[in-house]
Amino acid sequence: MSDVQIWTYILVALSFGLYIGIAIWSRAGSTKEFYVAGGGVSPLANGMATAADWMSAASFISMAGIISFAGYDGAVYLMGWTGGYVLLALLLAPYLRKFGKFTVPDFIGERYYSKTARVVAVICALIVSFTYVAGQMRGVGIVFSRYLEVDINTGVVIGMIIVLFYAVLGGMKGITYTQVAQYCVLIFAFMVPAIFISIQMTGNPVPQLGFGDTLSDGSGTYLLDKLDGLSEELGFAAYTDGSKSTIDVFAITLALMVGTAGLPHVIVRFFTVKRVRDARKSAGLALLFIAILYTTAPAVAVFARTNLIETVSGKEYDNMPEWFHRWEKTGLIGHEDKNGDGKIQYVASPEINELTVDRDIMVLANPEIADLPAWVIGLIAAGGLAAALSTAAGLLLVISSSVSHDLIKNVLKPDLSEKGELWAARLSAAVAVVVAGYFGINPPGFVAAVVALAFGLAAASFFPAIILGIFYKKMNSKGAISGMVVGLCLMLFYMLKFKFGIFDGGKDAVSGLQENWWFGVSPEGFGSIAMLVNFIVAIVVNMFTPEPPEAVQEIVENIRVPNQAGQAIEH
Amino acid sequence: MSEKQKKATAYWKENLRYLVILLFIWFLVSYGAGILFKDELNTIRLGGFKLGFWFVQQGAIYVFVILIFVYVRLMNKLDKKYGYNED
Numbered sequence: 001m002s003d004v005q006i007w008t009y010i011l012v013a014l015s016f017g018l019y020i021g022i023a024i025w026s027r028a029g030s031t032k033e034f035y036v037a038g039g040g041v042s043p044l045a046n047g048m049a050t051a052a053d054w055m056s057a058a059s060f061i062s063m064a065g066i067i068s069f070a071g072y073d074g075a076v077y078l079m080g081w082t083g084g085y086v087l088l089a090l091l092l093a094p095y096l097r098k099f100g101k102f103t104v105p106d107f108i109g110e111r112y113y114s115k116t117a118r119v120v121a122v123i124c125a126l127i128v129s130f131t132y133v134a135g136q137m138r139g140v141g142i143v144f145s146r147y148l149e150v151d152i153n154t155g156v157v158i159g160m161i162i163v164l165f166y167a168v169l170g171g172m173k174g175i176t177y178t179q180v181a182q183y184c185v186l187i188f189a190f191m192v193p194a195i196f197i198s199i200q201m202t203g204n205p206v207p208q209l210g211f212g213d214t215l216s217d218g219s220g221t222y223l224l225d226k227l228d229g230l231s232e233e234l235g236f237a238a239y240t241d242g243s244k245s246t247i248d249v250f251a252i253t254l255a256l257m258v259g260t261a262g263l264p265h266v267i268v269r270f271f272t273v274k275r276v277r278d279a280r281k282s283a284g285l286a287l288l289f290i291a292i293l294y295t296t297a298p299a300v301a302v303f304a305r306t307n308l309i310e311t312v313s314g315k316e317y318d319n320m321p322e323w324f325h326r327w328e329k330t331g332l333i334g335h336e337d338k339n340g341d342g343k344i345q346y347v348a349s350p351e352i353n354e355l356t357v358d359r360d361i362m363v364l365a366n367p368e369i370a371d372l373p374a375w376v377i378g379l380i381a382a383g384g385l386a387a388a389l390s391t392a393a394g395l396l397l398v399i400s401s402s403v404s405h406d407l408i409k410n411v412l413k414p415d416l417s418e419k420g421e422l423w424a425a426r427l428s429a430a431v432a433v434v435v436a437g438y439f440g441i442n443p444p445g446f447v448a449a450v451v452a453l454a455f456g457l458a459a460a461s462f463f464p465a466i467i468l469g470i471f472y473k474k475m476n477s478k479g480a481i482s483g484m485v486v487g488l489c490l491m492l493f494y495m496l497k498f499k500f501g502i503f504d505g506g507k508d509a510v511s512g513l514q515e516n517w518w519f520g521v522s523p524e525g526f527g528s529i530a531m532l533v534n535f536i537v538a539i540v541v542n543m544f545t546p547e548p549p550e551a552v553q554e555i556v557e558n559i560r561v562p563n564q565a566g567q568a569i570e571h
Numbered sequence: 572m573s574e575k576q577k578k579a580t581a582y583w584k585e586n587l588r589y590l591v592i593l594l595f596i597w598f599l600v601s602y603g604a605g606i607l608f609k610d611e612l613n614t615i616r617l618g619g620f621k622l623g624f625w626f627v628q629q630g631a632i633y634v635f636v637i638l639i640f641v642y643v644r645l646m647n648k649l650d651k652k653y654g655y656n657e658d
Contacts, residue, residue, distance in 0.1 A: 222619030
């Protein structure tokens with residue numbers, strides 16, 4: 001076994017031991033502990049837990065790589081996945097905390113005084129969460145297989161057992177405190193290589209400043225200017241310019257922001273703190289913790305891309321460093337010597353380009369490309385697993401509480417005892433883990449594509465219903481339900497038509513449909529349009545139907561002022 | 572309208588005013604500086620960064636964090652002013 005593998009085993013085993021220890025220490029004894037960790041989590045702990053909940057395998061492993069190849073266009077993810085927290089902190093978290101129930105469908109069901117509304121919300125929550133969780137389990141499997149050389153499926157099963165253990169045992173309480181630990185692991189694992197490489201390339205220990213600094217070779221050239229130059233030389237667009245249309249960048253950013261604010265596993269985290277002011281504060285802390293990774297990722301993207309071009313472009317294939325051949329075996333990097341000169345030709349034009357690079361390699365192999373010590377390389381696996389497991393656990397909790405609390409307790413079997421509900425919650429968590437694991441082992445071809453669209457679905461369904469529920473006192477149930485149904489269906493339709501080509505002969509037809517995009521907006525950005533349609537439908541239907549009962553309008557007035565949030569959770 | 576309701580309405584109005592101002596800044600730094608006016612801003616340089624590029628990949632995120640903490644402060648003050656503080 002190599003040094004890297006030994007370090008990887010040690011670090012992964014240590015972190016897993018930590019999670020299991022925390023799970024045993026924080027078992028849930030009541031439904032309130034299972035759903036919202038007893039409602040007494042400190043803002044600091046909740047901030048970290050929210051950050052880990054939110055940052056998935058995609059944020060940790062893929063994002064820097066996506067930015068690396070997209071340059072300016074990567075902005076949609078950076079701003080989209082952080083800007084949503086401003087909406088969350090200002091427009092949702094404080095009021096939902098004051099409302100003080102367990103789940104998002106809880107709010108929708110009571111605010112719109114209707115079981116139909118609750119069931120519609122449950123369906124939205126399940127669709128969004130399942131599409132998202134399958135991707136996480138797959139991520140766990142991939143990290144295992146690449147670093148520990150076990151089979152992907154074995155990796156998924158190991159991940160399932162770990163999550164099963166602390167989600168079923170500890171519920172939200174167990175999940176919260178493991179997420180705090182997972183945040184520490186993942187941020188450490190992300191920052192250490194970034195700082196090393198930043199010092200190597202620019203002499204600046206702060207990556208956020210380093211990628212705007214001059215190169216450490218004494219030439220006085222700025223790193224970004226050099227990368228722009230290299231990119232254009234090879235026929236790519238300049239790194240700091242984009243290639244997407246302005247309207248599409250605008251639409252995707254908006255859809256991701258609003259989708260972030262509408263994701264049930266993120267919203268539910270704000271039910272776990274004690275007071276309204278804690279909800280506000282922990283949203284700020286969560287974004288601060290997220291921003292540490294999100295402002296480092298674009299720096300990593302620039303370092304990795306420059307390093308990659310400099311190491312491989314125009315060089316002899318036989319002189320490539322060891323990491324190149326190791327990752328070649330995994331299929332993440334590939335070379336085909338088209339002109340037979342023995343050199344690697346890396347250019348934009350697909351006819352003569354000889355190098356294929358998977359974007360994930362920018363984070364996974366980055367420490368090796370920069371020739372960092374073995375323990376730093378081992379950290380990446382532990383960090384990737386922490387990111388994937390924390391998000392998976394948060395999503396599983398949403399799935400289990402939607403089923404046990406919203407469907408079973410509130411719709412099907414209202415006379416269920418507290419104890420019975422707790423067992424129902426545990427059982428549905430267990431079933432959800434198994435289903436998620438199944439999709440992780442047998443991923444339907446569309447999983448990767450759908451994860452990005454989960455945001456569109458959340459934006460198109462939940463966000464308007466919740467916003468109107470808080471800020472528009474006279475909003476009634478018929479308006480909200482029609483809005484949600486129309487928004488969700490429209491988004492699903494657009495996705496199926498333009499992402500999967502279902503109505504035009506399958507996947508192959510997709511690229512030809514691009515010019516038919518409505519308003520030039522891609523399926524990834526369409527969530528923002530579906531959201532607008534949801535708002536319009538809801539308001540129009542509301543005008544022609546009776547206003548909500550007095551008691552409901554009182555609830556709305558009540559959630560707008562912060563007093564006595566502590567009491568609200570007791571009933 | 573009772574005294575209690577008047578107080579709640581006045582509190583809500585001030586809250587809404589804060590929201591409009593903060594969300595305007597939110598829009599300005601992300602959609603404004605980062606997307607709509609990025610070409611103009613890119614002619615200005617901040618060390619190695621073109622300014623528009625810096626806003627989308629760094630600046631907007633910093634402003635987001637600051638905005639939330641400003642909101643937390645403003646609202647804590649407002650809670651006190653209206654006697655809604657919980658401690």
